[in-house]
Amino acid sequence: MDDEDFDEVCVVTHPLAPASENATRTLLEILSTITTVSLVTSGLSDDSRLRDEYEVAELTNEGVGNSILVAAIRFILNQLRMCWVIARRDESVILFFGATSYVLPIAFSRLFGKTVVLEPRGNVPLTLELQWKERVPSVMAIGLARIVWLLERVGYQLAHGIVTYTPAMAEQLDLGPYTHKLYPNGARYIDVTHFQPRTAFDNREVVVGFLGRIDEEKGIRKLATVAKHLPEDITFRFIGDGNLTTWLESELESEIRDGSVEVVGWVDHEGVPEQLSELQLLVMPSHPTEGLPTVILESFACGTPVYATPVSGVPDVVRGDETGFLMRESHPQEVAKNIERIIRSEPLSEMSKTCREVAVKTYSKDGAVDRYRTILCNL
Secondary structure (H helix, E strand, C coil), X not given: CCHHHCCCEEEEECCCCHHHHHHHHHHHHHHHHHCCEEEEECCCCCCCCHHHHCEEEECCCCCCCCCHHHHHHHHHHHHHHHHHHHHCCCCCEEEEEECCCCHHHHHHHHHCCCEEEEECCECHHHXXXXXXXXXXXXXXHHHHHHHHHHHHHHHHHHCCEEECCCHXXXXXXXXXXXXXXXXXXXXXXXXCCCXXXXXXXXXXXXXEEEECCCCHHHCHHHHHHHHHCCCCCCEEEEECCCCCHHHXXXXXXXXXXXXXXXXEECCCHHHHHHHHCCCCEEEECCCXXXXXCHHHHHHHHCCCCEEECCCCCHHHHCCECCCEEXXXXXXXXXXXXXXXXXXXXXXXXXXXXXXXXXXXXXXXXHHHHHHHHHHHHHC
16 A cells, blocks of 8 residues: 555644653654654643644643642643544544543544544553652542543543554553554654664673663662662763752762762753663663653664563563563662673673664664554554
8 A cells, every 4th residue: 555545644642741752753753654644732842843843733831730630620621622623633543642541532533533543652540640649648549540541441442443562561551352453563663873883882881871761750769779789890870860860969979979870961862872872781670650661772773782670561672682681670789780790791792783683673763664554554
């Protein structure tokens, strides 16, 4: 089937934070290679390039709000705005990216004869439960998260198709009942020409590290303890910024002073390949709320093996003896011992080559376009 035979696609998202915007841009780039694509969203930053690159319908500049009540009201209002916009759009396919609990526009799209696709980006109910437990009693947080879970189930039931990054992600999200309309291999792509080894693996210093948001969801407190227990000749590097940055710098003050720990801070997108290319191992103790951290694929492209927790889609890409190691230990001291063992005794140089090969073959743009072309063809 030629590209011009595909129906046009409208991507609908929840309010976009900067990290979410990057993932959305990747999806739009894939789809725009196949057909005409537009975006319905809210919360775009003032300097977002998405407005220049695609047709964008912005619902509101309001965020999700600082309280649960405000967030709930805005959640409903955004859904009503989405219905209003969708009713006036000509695209035949509406893809809800991350917005899997937005039942009103999902049902509305079905009512208007649209083909509805849902693509979760992670475990939203669990994410909200953890956030709400910091504000309200646990029982209330669990109850509210359960409501979101039920809304998602309704959305999945109404959808014509469901796309996940990997089969393991589909399994973790309990999407077994929807196997007949599930497309479990929709992993994002990375630019393998931009993300490539800048330093040959054998020329790298003995540095392991983390790259991402410095916050609770990324397991930063655990990583701080891990860094303390590493031998002095293995440097741990934190690359990124977040609400735990100040805490991290205080917690590891002595280690930073003696050079066994480095806190680099925020690095823009252009500088990420160079940072990843200086590591012998990327360490990612991600939380089950995540789908598939893009930095893992970027790390592969830079020839850097990964040591990550086996959550969501991670086990499908981080494979032992090929591209990395799964972090099945929970105690920071055991994690530190494993890092030392990996650095000292695993054939990381050969694994580095395999990581790069996997990135180019499976997670390049061409591979992603082929996967989504098949998905759109089968809807």
